[in-house]
């Protein structure tokens with residue numbers, strides 16, 4: 264995939280869901296994986312010609328697996344993006360033998376907390392995550408199968424207790440396109456050293472989708488269309504550029520529904536979406 268195409272996708276998401284506003288300071292959450300590196304690349308370029316004026320910085324949460332993030336630092340230098348790395352003990356907390364909550368979703372929550380607190384410290388108004396089209400679809404499938412509700416993470420999420428909103432500008436980009444882009448532009452992808460990488464419920468959704476696609480080639484597009492038109496509260500609110508207070512109100516209602524659904528469904532360890 265060419266860079267122009269990536270820009271087009273990100274612009275489409277930004278325009279449709281009001282992701283980027285004038286004076287925004289966007290913290291790009293960079294794990295070192297292909298998705299967030301592609302996101303960094305896209306936003307660093309887009310800020311030169313996007314109608315709203317915004318700045319970016321990059322934040323990496325070092326979970327404690329001893330990964331070397333020097334290649335990310337080099338890319339940030341090349342793109343002229345300030346880079347911040349936060350060293351944490353998340354690995355020790357999540358992998359503690361006596362910790363019964365040591366799931367992928369617990370780890371994702373800790374990472375998100377660390378990202379938000381660093382982004383707030385830096386005065387950022389948005390935190391951009393690298394979820395792509397399949398991430399959105401697989402989260403919806405997990406939500407239906409494990410929680411019994413039609414839901415997935417939104418392109419724009421506001422929190423009432425925080426000055427920052429989470430945005431997902433890659434929702435229109437497929438994983439295949441990102442892989443291709445990462446190869447073409449030689450993004451410095453760092454191998455994830457977590458032993459659970461690739462062994463989550465998310466990978467089960469991937470296999471399930473492969474089977475579905477062999478029977479119904481358009482399954483992914485149909486699922487994504489259902490999400491965009493399915494009146495999921497956060498999605499509708501973002502698309503209609505709803506007032507932030509109203510957005511938060513909607514989110515609270517959603518959380519109540521989730522609690523109810525969780526109580527009545529079997530608890531299954533999910534794939535740990537951030």
Ligand SMILES: Nc1ncnc2c1ncn2[C@@H]1O[C@H](COP(=O)(O)OP(=O)(O)OP(=O)(O)O)[C@@H](O)[C@H]1O
Nearest residue numbers: 292293294296297298299322323324392393394537
């Ligand atoms: N350790 C981290 N530091 C900073 N950001 C992170 C970290 N882990 C995850 N993120 C952010 O959360 C997003 C989703 O996380 P997830 O673990 O699902 O990664 P992924 O789908 O493999 O994406 P990537 O290829 O970017 O690693 C990432 O794209 C990235 O923006």
